[in-house]
Amino acid sequence: MRVGVLGPEGTFSQMAAEQYARRRHLNFQFFYFPDLARVMKALVQDQVELAIVPVENSQEGSLSTTLDFLLWQDGVQIQDEEVLAVRHWLWGKPGTRLDQISAVLSHHQALAQCQGWLNRRLPQAIKVLTTSTSEACAKVAKSEESLAAIAAPVAGAAYGLEALAEDLQDNKNNATRFLVLGKGSQSLRPQPGEKWKTSIAFGTPHEPGALYRALEPLARQGLNLCKIESRPAKRKLGEYIFLVDIEGCSLEPGPVSQGLIELMGRAAWVKMLGCYPAAPGGGEDE
Structure with missing residues (x-):
């Protein structure tokens, strides 16, 4: 399988991809690119079948390049994730x-x-x-x-x-979460006891209580949010898009799919970013 990662050889992206390949028993042929934007562009242009890219670090937070790609690029979904302990x-x-x-x-x-x-x-x-x-x-x-x-x-x-x-990192628990991006729908299905995540992006009307009203159905369904953050909508100052990771799977009937149906009726728009297995060490409730 052709997989794009940040290069040259020896990056943490390659280490995460190798760890992921061992965990999933996959064989990868690596293609190295000089920056994250070109890794993800290679996926869009079918130069690679998967792109494995960092999305957030436990100390420094999210990578805007990856988040913006997910927001604005159509036809790409999060297929899986991997969490890598990072030592510098x-x-x-x-x-x-x-x-x-x-x-x-x-x-x-x-x-x-x-x-x-x-x-x-x-x-x-x-x-x-x-x-x-x-x-x-x-x-x-x-x-x-x-x-x-x-x-x-x-x-x-x-x-x-x-x-x-050795071990220069200021946080001894330093870790980076990587996303496995692919084109097309999710081929995996939840197995008994397996934890999944559903990632979405949505916009709300610019009015009091809009974010609360959008998220209220998820709370009513008893869903835990692993992550919530905002990104500029790139239209005007003060206008934002919200990105949310939800514990649970939206591919089958249940609280997640029901909560999302209600959220879609309250938000201005909703984009599904992916539904995928939660990686070991990925912050899901143990």
């Missing part, structure tokens, strides 16, 4: 000392997740953004300067780098 290592050329490092390169999420460690241990180093953690390793390997990269424990060795420090 500091990589440099062999023999590099911490006091020699003038700059630290990485993806903006990795830099943010390690900012406390960086401020304590490398106050002299400037922070330089790259499109991925693996790209940071590649740039450090090619540079003549005393640079370092923050990347996964498996990433730096492939570029001839040495681990200068």
Whole structure:
């Protein structure tokens, strides 16, 4: 199966995809893309069959690129999800000392997740953004300067780098949730005892109580919301779209499908983003 991930080789996206493949007993052929937008564009253009992309981190929150793609791109659904425990290592050329490092390169999420460690241990180093953690390793390997990269424990060795420090992440429970995106309808069906999620987006009239009225049927059905957040509607300032993850499956008759029917009658519009199995460690009620 052709699967698109953020590249180059050694990113956390690839690690999440490999973990997912092992859990689901799948064989993947990886295609690497330089940024998330192009990973998801490759799915739309049928260059890959699945795109596995990060959507939220336990410390830094949601990735707007992924959320906006789900909101505005038709024909793509969340098919599954994977949660990856994220550990950050500091990589440099062999023999590099911490006091020699003038700059630290990485993806903006990795830099943010390690900012406390960086401020304590490398106050002299400037922070330089790259499109991925693996790209940071590649740039450090090619540079003549005393640079370092923050990347996964498996990433730096492939570029001839040495681990200068381990476990830089400020949150010891640091984890990132990845979505498995595909085209077409969900082929999986709930198994006994299996937990599922339903993800939707909707808009409401710009009037008092509109959000409450839209969500009230879900509360009445006894449904738990794993996540709720807003994104700009991109029409005018102060106008928002709401994204909600609901515990439960909307593919079969029951509280979720009934609650959504009522919500559709109260919201201005509703878009189904996907119904899929909840990943282990994905924040669903155990």
